[in-house]
Amino acid sequence: MELLIKNGSVYDPVNGIKGDRTDISIRDGKIVDKVSSSASVIDAGGRVVMAGGVDAHSHIAGAKVNMGRIMRPEDTRLGIKPRTKITRPCTGYTVPNVYAMGYRYAQMGYTTVFEAAQAIMKARHTHEELEEIPIIDKGALTLFGSNWPTMDFVREKNMDKLAAYVAWGLLASRGFGIKCVNPGGGEMWGFGKNVTGLDDVVPNFEVTPREIIVSLMKVNETLKLPHSVHLHCNNLGKPGNYRTTLASMELADQVRARKDRQVLHVTHVTFNCWGGTNWGDFESKADEIANYLNNCDNVTTDMGQLIFGSATTMTADGPVQYANAKLLHAKWANGDVELEDASGVVPIFYAKQVSIHAIMWAMGLELALLTKDPYKVLLTTDHPNGGPFVNYPEVIALLMSNKKRQEEIKTLHALVNDRTKIPGITRELDFNDIAVMTRVGTAKVLGLLDTKGHLGAGSDADLSIYDIIPDQIDPSIEHAKIKSAFSSAAYTIKGGEIVVKDGEITATPAGRTYWVDATVPEEQTEIMMKDIRHKFKNYYSMNLANYAVQDEYVTHPEVIKAGAIPVEVS
Amino acid sequence: MTLKVNLITGRTIDQGVTIENKTSSDYQEATAYCELNSKNLEILGKPGSNVRVKTRYGDVVVKLKENNGNPDSIAFIPMGPWANAVVDPDTRGCGMPGFKGIPAEIEVTKDKILLMKELIARYK
Amino acid sequence: MTTEITDALCPFCGCNCDDITVVVDNNRITGVKHACRVGTAKIMGHHRIETPMMRADKKSEFKKVSYDEAIEGAARMLAMSKRPLLYGWASALCEVHKKGILLAEEMGAIIDNTATVCHGPSTLAVHEKGLPSSTLGQIKNRADVVVFWGSNPVHAHPRHMGRYSVFTKGFFQEKGRRGRKVIVVDVRKTETASMADEFVQVQQGSDYLVISAMRAILSGHADVVPDSAGGVQKEQLVKLVDTLKGAKFCGIFFGMGLTQSISRYKNIDNAISLTTELNSFTKCVIMPMRGHYNVAGFGQVCSWETGFATAVDFARGAPYYNPGETAANDLLMRKETDAAMIIAGDAGAHFPADSVRHLAKIPVVQIDPYWNATTEVSNIVIPVAVCGIEVEGTAYRMDGVSLRYRKMIEPTLSTDVEVLERITERVKELRGV
Numbered sequence A: 001m002e003l004l005i006k007n008g009s010v011y012d013p014v015n016g017i018k019g020d021r022t023d024i025s026i027r028d029g030k031i032v033d034k035v036s037s038s039a040s041v042i043d044a045g046g047r048v049v050m051a052g053g054v055d056a057h058s059h060i061a062g063a064k065v066n067m068g069r070i071m072r073p074e075d076t077r078l079g080i081k082p083r084t085k086i087t088r089p090c091t092g093y094t095v096p097n098v099y100a101m102g103y104r105y106a107q108m109g110y111t112t113v114f115e116a117a118q119a120i121m122k123a124r125h126t127h128e129e130l131e132e133i134p135i136i137d138k139g140a141l142t143l144f145g146s147n148w149p150t151m152d153f154v155r156e157k158n159m160d161k162l163a164a165y166v167a168w169g170l171l172a173s174r175g176f177g178i179k180c181v182n183p184g185g186g187e188m189w190g191f192g193k194n195v196t197g198l199d200d201v202v203p204n205f206e207v208t209p210r211e212i213i214v215s216l217m218k219v220n221e222t223l224k225l226p227h228s229v230h231l232h233c234n235n236l237g238k239p240g241n242y243r244t245t246l247a248s249m250e251l252a253d254q255v256r257a258r259k260d261r262q263v264l265h266v267t268h269v270t271f272n273c274w275g276g277t278n279w280g281d282f283e284s285k286a287d288e289i290a291n292y293l294n295n296c297d298n299v300t301t302d303m304g305q306l307i308f309g310s311a312t313t314m315t316a317d318g319p320v321q322y323a324n325a326k327l328l329h330a331k332w333a334n335g336d337v338e339l340e341d342a343s344g345v346v347p348i349f350y351a352k353q354v355s356i357h358a359i360m361w362a363m364g365l366e367l368a369l370l371t372k373d374p375y376k377v378l379l380t381t382d383h384p385n386g387g388p389f390v391n392y393p394e395v396i397a398l399l400m401s402n403k404k405r406q407e408e409i410k411t412l413h414a415l416v417n418d419r420t421k422i423p424g425i426t427r428e429l430d431f432n433d434i435a436v437m438t439r440v441g442t443a444k445v446l447g448l449l450d451t452k453g454h455l456g457a458g459s460d461a462d463l464s465i466y467d468i469i470p471d472q473i474d475p476s477i478e479h480a481k482i483k484s485a486f487s488s489a490a491y492t493i494k495g496g497e498i499v500v501k502d503g504e505i506t507a508t509p510a511g512r513t514y515w516v517d518a519t520v521p522e523e524q525t526e527i528m529m530k531d532i533r534h535k536f537k538n539y540y541s542m543n544l545a546n547y548a549v550q551d552e553y554v555t556h557p558e559v560i561k562a563g564a565i566p567v568e569v570s
Numbered sequence B: 001m002t003l004k005v006n007l008i009t010g011r012t013i014d015q016g017v018t019i020e021n022k023t024s025s026d027y028q029e030a031t032a033y034c035e036l037n038s039k040n041l042e043i044l045g046k047p048g049s050n051v052r053v054k055t056r057y058g059d060v061v062v063k064l065k066e067n068n069g070n071p072d073s074i075a076f077i078p079m080g081p082w083a084n085a086v087v088d089p090d091t092r093g094c095g096m097p098g099f100k101g102i103p104a105e106i107e108v109t110k111d112k113i114l115l116m117k118e119l120i121a122r123y124k
Numbered sequence C: 001m002t003t004e005i006t007d008a009l010c011p012f013c014g015c016n017c018d019d020i021t022v023v024v025d026n027n028r029i030t031g032v033k034h035a036c037r038v039g040t041a042k043i044m045g046h047h048r049i050e051t052p053m054m055r056a057d058k059k060s061e062f063k064k065v066s067y068d069e070a071i072e073g074a075a076r077m078l079a080m081s082k083r084p085l086l087y088g089w090a091s092a093l094c095e096v097h098k099k100g101i102l103l104a105e106e107m108g109a110i111i112d113n114t115a116t117v118c119h120g121p122s123t124l125a126v127h128e129k130g131l132p133s134s135t136l137g138q139i140k141n142r143a144d145v146v147v148f149w150g151s152n153p154v155h156a157h158p159r160h161m162g163r164y165s166v167f168t169k170g171f172f173q174e175k176g177r178r179g180r181k182v183i184v185v186d187v188r189k190t191e192t193a194s195m196a197d198e199f200v201q202v203q204q205g206s207d208y209l210v211i212s213a214m215r216a217i218l219s220g221h222a223d224v225v226p227d228s229a230g231g232v233q234k235e236q237l238v239k240l241v242d243t244l245k246g247a248k249f250c251g252i253f254f255g256m257g258l259t260q261s262i263s264r265y266k267n268i269d270n271a272i273s274l275t276t277e278l279n280s281f282t283k284c285v286i287m288p289m290r291g292h293y294n295v296a297g298f299g300q301v302c303s304w305e306t307g308f309a310t311a312v313d314f315a316r317g318a319p320y321y322n323p324g325e326t327a328a329n330d331l332l333m334r335k336e337t338d339a340a341m342i343i344a345g346d347a348g349a350h351f352p353a354d355s356v357r358h359l360a361k362i363p364v365v366q367i368d369p370y371w372n373a374t375t376e377v378s379n380i381v382i383p384v385a386v387c388g389i390e391v392e393g394t395a396y397r398m399d400g401v402s403l404r405y406r407k408m409i410e411p412t413l414s415t416d417v418e419v420l421e422r423i424t425e426r427v428k429e430l431r432g433v
């Protein structure tokens, strides 16, 4: 199968193409240098062509997502669409059903999405859902930050065992990388407590969040994992937490990257760049985070942009969710996982006239606009925590248009003017920046730049065409057109197949699931497994033999090899 | 003699053991009975005698059994076709029929306990 | 040749014990180790329906037919129906649920599962209040206070107390039973109650009142509580609240004592609020004692596929959910259903007489390994292999942990998945889509 995309205004930053008219050739699901004259042709007619969108942090599958659906029928009732000849029925806004997840991402031109958190013990559930999400490629990050083995090995300062555990945990969960949520706090939430900073000691395990983060970063590099440690900082959701965030970012200096990427990804900064000491003097310190990013090259972040309206917060940060539920008098689901982590789900409504929400809305934008290098701030809404992913086009429009931002600011609680820098920021991002924040940057942060996020030969033939002709539009003024074009791709091509045309789903192939197979010396695994066996014998409520995700749950695997010993490439 | 009771139904281990074997006499043994405490039971007769349990919704013959865990005037029938012959079908707008807390009358009877097949045949 | 399968999973109750050893001799199960009586009975097996059967008139005897004939008959019956109900699913694996939901979509049918007569009201309460819960290992390792409210694990979940909640030792509970205070709240003094440290006997139907009184006491308003509430002395309630507040980790397990008595989901709603409020003082989680080993799995699959956990009506092409309107008994009682497929659940035995009476009047196809009360009201009976014994696949434990069931022996009959796939294909042809 050959396909030629002619006459597109291509934005492919990695390959130095900034809106130039370029033809893209596709053969057998890959981008190639050229195709034969018998290739089918799509004439892009000067419209914007980008690689398929890549999302490095979204909650699309697994126990907490499904809990969100179960506890929120009122959300399921939004966005209902009957089945068609091609598509299954769609439901939900903040917690869509599996089909809507795939279709809606594809309709926005996204082709690869990573679920940001799965406990190993519940990974089978994550993969059951991932398997049913159509079209997009996907993967899931695995939680390691409060696991008993992690804390034991950190306390013993035994990085060999920790590396072996991470490698085994990724295999057992068919996971893609190390997620670390409120390290140490997940364990303490087991008794309803929490850590308050990087140096609190976790009782019984005698380790600190600082030690956990640094150790995980070290083994992440020992194992040469494609992605870095992906950190949800301690103290999230508490005024003044930007200090903890900065202190956590500084930890990256203790570790050297073994790959061409960051050593630490700090996620959804909207929720952890908070100044002030309470809700009364709450203010944005996104500028401080941006300032740090402007002077460092080993940390990346994502926005976690807030979207006004309904959202469903869901995170492994159990204590923050209990605090949210109490504060908001909202319904609360808690989902502690024995020996591994916590989790919680709480619905929220972000209102323009609530000062805290207005200030939070500004934070993500400030971060993206004050950080000079778009590679350091990925575009996310921490779906569905800041808001559902279908609002990415709104975020793109906000980033590209100061006019839109100023119009919006007028409708918000007045404190947005005093407690954030957003009113005075005039920077407007261009298509190239957007391509970085939604494609290249995400692919690079994930360590997938070989095949994702760009349009060079050898890359996956995932791309999107948007109904925008760059030299005929001023995004600053015509931001509504920008938003609508990015909402509904003219074409989305996934693996060389047209999956969306004029915003409608045209085909629903199954996507692949990325996971990382990291090798460590066998003896190292054997020594580590003694501890694991002891834990299953005494503490887990299930048997070791039934723990790991079986191959049946990953029917279209894309295995990335990594590891501490050289791996033979066959 | 008629005894007025509040009827509840529920699981038992023998009901569970025989649940996939519903044509067996073991299943009938395990589910076609009604438990009362000894004080209530004495009013009606001996354990093992047949009683007719009547509610607004139907009636069914089951065997009398003693269980002193039951408070006064609480009758218990294990879940299953015999219990369900007399439970309250009203779901009260939430899908769940009334399997517990049904006003019932119990009287001794010479009638026999219907087999599961016979019981269901009444509905055809 | 005798082989032993270790770490096998029990396909009976919501404990989903995964430490079973099964002895297999020539594709026959000859021994079961570690399972309880109920699990052993299920795994050892019972009389099975051996071939598909059909009859036009429900009062006449069944005739043995081939799978082809039975599937053709089932497809025709369903394709002709205007308001079909697909009910059951609790004793089947998630892979079967997925096929069932697809069939419901194809036909515009209503799909509902046995939770409707079990923990359906718990789901309604979760809509209202959420569910502060955890995996069972949290209880095992941490709980020093365990409450069974309207649930009777000695009978319904025989290994629950041993494996997860009471007798087992855990990391912070190295004393096992001696380190835990067990409280049972029930109408009857059950065997579980006899083993408890404290038994709270409530008047039947008064759980809502008792929970409300406890919440009042917890929030510092003991003064408004009368001397006795729902049959329980105030003194005992005050003591009970103190015990819960003083716990390091408290686990509350509730059963049909709450879901089936008069206040239905409101009982659970109240109990969840109590749990949430207790978290201002201690760590407290609450969990429904799910009955069948995969009744929870249906709720999970149905939620991620349709957005709703159960009682989903596809008549409009998109999922619609409103228990009280779209749950199986509502439909049968209103005589709205005009054909039913009952699979892996026994509506004939576990629905009220009125519902069974309607089932007896409409065309019914049953898909099940065993002859049960539903068979008696069926026109077409399609026997299948036993999920979790002869078929491998996924099930969800009561705490939402998914597990993969092993195949213990080879099936000699078609599987649910095969039968559903064939029916779906044929229904599509007949409906001309």
Ligand code: SF4
Pocket: C010, C011, C012, C013, C014, C015, C016, C017, C034, C035, C036, C037, C038, C039, C040, C157, C158, C159, C160
């Ligand atoms: S407790 Fe339940 S799952 Fe465990 S063996 Fe008994 S019936 Fe099976």
Ligand SMILES: [Zn+2]
Pocket: A057, A058, A059, A116, A268, A315, A382, A385
């Ligand atoms: Zn997140």
